[in-house]
Amino acid sequence: xxxxxxxxxAVRNLREAKFRNSLTTLGVAVGVASLVAMLSLGxxxxxxxxxxxxxxxxxxxxxxxxxxxxxGGPQAQSGSPQNGEPRLLDEExxxxxxxxxxxxxxxxxxxxxxxxxxxxxxxxxVVAGMPQSSxxxxxxDGMVGAFFSSESADEAILQIxxxxxxxxxxxxLVGKTLSIRYAERQSLADGSGGFSIIPxxxxxxxxxxxxxxxxxxxxxxxxxxxxxxxxxxxxxxxxQVNDLRDAxxxxxxxxTYSSLTVRAKSTSNVDAIEDVIKKMGFGAFSxxxxxxxxxxxxxxxxxxxxxxASLALAVATLGIVNTLVMAILERRREIGVLKALGASDGDxxxxxxxxxxxxxxxxxxxxxxxxxxxxxxxxxxxxxxLKGRDxxxxxxxxxxxxxxxxxxxxxxxxxxxxxxxxxxxxSKLNPVEALRYE
Amino acid sequence: MTTTPASTQNAIQLDHVSRYYTLGTxxxxxxxxxxxxxGSGEFVxxxxxxxxxxxxxxxxxxxxxxxxxxxxxxxxxxxxxxxSLELARYRRNTIGMVFQSFNLLPRMTxxxxxxxxxxxxxxxxxxxxxxxxxxxxxxxxxxxTQHRPSELSxxxxxxxxxxxxxxxxxxxxxxxxxxxxxxxVTGETILNLLLEIKSxxxxxxxxxxxxxxxxxxxxxxxxxxxxxxxxSESANDGPQSxxxx
Numbered sequence: 001x002x003x004x005x006x007x008x009x010a011v012r013n014l015r016e017a018k019f020r021n022s023l024t025t026l027g028v029a030v031g032v033a034s035l036v037a038m039l040s041l042g043x044x045x046x047x048x049x050x051x052x053x054x055x056x057x058x059x060x061x062x063x064x065x066x067x068x069x070x071x072g073g074p075q076a077q078s079g080s081p082q083n084g085e086p087r088l089l090d091e092e093x094x095x096x097x098x099x100x101x102x103x104x105x106x107x108x109x110x111x112x113x114x115x116x117x118x119x120x121x122x123x124x125x126v127v128a129g130m131p132q133s134s135x136x137x138x139x140x141d142g143m144v145g146a147f148f149s150s151e152s153a154d155e156a157i158l159q160i161x162x163x164x165x166x167x168x169x170x171x172x173l174v175g176k177t178l179s180i181r182y183a184e185r186q187s188l189a190d191g192s193g194g195f196s197i198i199p200x201x202x203x204x205x206x207x208x209x210x211x212x213x214x215x216x217x218x219x220x221x222x223x224x225x226x227x228x229x230x231x232x233x234x235x236x237x238x239x240q241v242n243d244l245r246d247a248x249x250x251x252x253x254x255x256t257y258s259s260l261t262v263r264a265k266s267t268s269n270v271d272a273i274e275d276v277i278k279k280m281g282f283g284a285f286s287x288x289x290x291x292x293x294x295x296x297x298x299x300x301x302x303x304x305x306x307x308x309a310s311l312a313l314a315v316a317t318l319g320i321v322n323t324l325v326m327a328i329l330e331r332r333r334e335i336g337v338l339k340a341l342g343a344s345d346g347d348x349x350x351x352x353x354x355x356x357x358x359x360x361x362x363x364x365x366x367x368x369x370x371x372x373x374x375x376x377x378x379x380x381x382x383x384x385x386l387k388g389r390d391x392x393x394x395x396x397x398x399x400x401x402x403x404x405x406x407x408x409x410x411x412x413x414x415x416x417x418x419x420x421x422x423x424x425x426x427s428k429l430n431p432v433e434a435l436r437y438e
Numbered sequence: 439m440t441t442t443p444a445s446t447q448n449a450i451q452l453d454h455v456s457r458y459y460t461l462g463t464x465x466x467x468x469x470x471x472x473x474x475x476x477g478s479g480e481f482v483x484x485x486x487x488x489x490x491x492x493x494x495x496x497x498x499x500x501x502x503x504x505x506x507x508x509x510x511x512x513x514x515x516x517x518x519x520x521x522s523l524e525l526a527r528y529r530r531n532t533i534g535m536v537f538q539s540f541n542l543l544p545r546m547t548x549x550x551x552x553x554x555x556x557x558x559x560x561x562x563x564x565x566x567x568x569x570x571x572x573x574x575x576x577x578x579x580x581x582x583t584q585h586r587p588s589e590l591s592x593x594x595x596x597x598x599x600x601x602x603x604x605x606x607x608x609x610x611x612x613x614x615x616x617x618x619x620x621x622x623v624t625g626e627t628i629l630n631l632l633l634e635i636k637s638x639x640x641x642x643x644x645x646x647x648x649x650x651x652x653x654x655x656x657x658x659x660x661x662x663x664x665x666x667x668x669x670s671e672s673a674n675d676g677p678q679s680x681x682x683x
Contacts, residue, residue, distance in 0.1 A: 344526035
């Protein structure tokens with residue numbers, strides 16, 4: 001029989017026992033809905049977790065440190081790579097890292113102690129330099145005021161706790177000016193690697209207040225309570241901990257970085273970049289392994305949710321078997337007539353198979369719609385709960401397009417499997433006996 | 439025992455055909471060593487009392503059942519050797535069947551019932567409508583194509599079944615007690631219709647009946663069965679003057 005005829009006959013047969021077939025299809029829909037709802041929850045939570053983590057910059061960055069030879073081998077040197085031999089993490093190295101493929105930016109971790117002068121009063125705190133890219137990290141979402149206008153703007157963003165120290169009305173601080181006192185490093189002219197420390201002061205305009213402690217990249221800026229543009233922080237040449245270490249080691253006169261953060265275009269590039277950097281002679285590590293573990297965790301999580309949801313689908317499958325077996329009993333004579341008119345065993349089998357498939361297909365579509373509605377309901381309920389606690393809204397359930405297609409396909413396949421036994425039984429009916437059946 | 443008009447080619451030939459059933463430990467010989475040749479274009483009536491084996495023999499010739507032994511030659515093949523798929527093809531393309539209880543599908547209209555064999559034979563949609571209309575016109579039901587079987591009289595239902603049986607232009611038409619569920623007048627109308635179709639389409643008709651007078655009035659040959667055996671076989675004068683007009 002042609003596909004069109006098969007479909008027509010199958011749909012006609014299903015319409016014949018409307019109530020029973022609708023109930024069976026509804027059973028399939030409920031099974032698929034539970035599957036879709038569970039998996040959409042898994043997908044939603046995974047998306048939520050990964051998007052937060054990706055935005056934080058933890059998974060698309062490689063943290064680079066100098067590799068020191070602890071066993072008396074050759075000293076770290078500046079210059080071209082020597083097959084993984086230790087190298088100095090200096091400006092030249094930074095430029096090289098910037099030129100690596102799939103690297104967006106390379107920036108140092110700059111954090112130094114300072115004394116803030118505001119309203120004639122001193123406030124000791126820690127200054128951190130923030131790259132412009134940290135604006136996308138999500139940490140500055142919902143901040144009061146604005147983000148730095150440029151890399152070199154003499155502007156500052158205050159962490160809320162520090163802002164509270166300066167004024168009870170934190171919002172009024174935006175637009176005011178404060179000054180920071182810090183120790184500038186000036187290399188000695190004799191090239192010994194030593195340096196002198198000169199006290200300096202700089203005026204900065206407060207342009208914003210942020211609630212969270214921004215963490216951009218591994219190694220982060222968590223301790224900074226006064227945030228300034230990275231460009232400004234670098235230009236200050238403020239003395240940092242590694243300056244003292246370099247001086248004690250008697251290294252070259254030019255300054256080195258204690259660490260650099262390399263941002264990759266995407267997490268998929270991180271592995272390769274990390275390898276290249278290690279070969280260049282630096283220490284490098286990333287949190288990609290943690291991200292992989294996260295994926296494994298959610299994979300297992302989805303599997304468990306899917307298994308539980310599949311139980312509902314298994315029950316629905318039994319419903320299909322039952323409905324079709326009943327249909328064979330009812331339509332015994334009809335099967336006999338079809339065979340007498342020339343239907344082959346295969347035709348009869350395919351017809352019943354099709355009926356199972358149509359129920360699976362319709363149940364699949366219904367299930368996806370139900371499942372999506374359940375997901376919406378979960379999102380709504382969660383957000384009402386979060387709103388009640390003054391927390392930002394989130395999407396804990398998400399139905400991606402692939403889930404829609406997979407759920408429908410799964411439903412059809414399961415239904416076809418359920419139709420195997422009834423279809424085979426119908427096809428084996430003896431036409432003479434079937435025609436005699438009253 | 440076997441006599442065939444020399445001038446006609448055989449439509450179907452049975453050689454020592456037997457069909458046994460086992461019921462517990464008892465073996466029932468429903469058809470026992472029957473040999474018979476039916477020429478093309480004949481109207482053969484299989485007569486016999488209830489349980490004589492005539493319907494079983496009809497089912498064997500129609501490819502609905504397989505013989506325990508013997509050979510049934512039809513359309514150049516031995517039905518006993520055919521696979522299940524080949525038998526289905528034989529039923530679909532070579533024969534048509536009419537039953538005592540009509541066996542129309544109740545939820546389909548007349549046109550849809552008649553169309554069913556065309557669906558199974560994968561005839562193109564464009565051709566189907568014309569063939570269904572032609573078949574229904576032959577049985578004079580072309581005005582009631584959209585009615586359902588339950589809206590028709592017994593005679594009309596049997597005419598629909600005949601239309602369904604001939605829509606695929608079969609070579610042989612098997613009729614199992616086609617008048618069994620009809621009053622005598624309607625029964626004669628149906629047989630007249632079969633006769634008319636036989637002469638216009640030139641098909642062979644093999645009819646099972648227990649009504650001897652009807653058989654003698656319409657058939658060209660009578661085969662009488664009893665206890666599974668072919669008891670007698672004789673040529674009949676065939677349709678009397680006025681029959682089939």
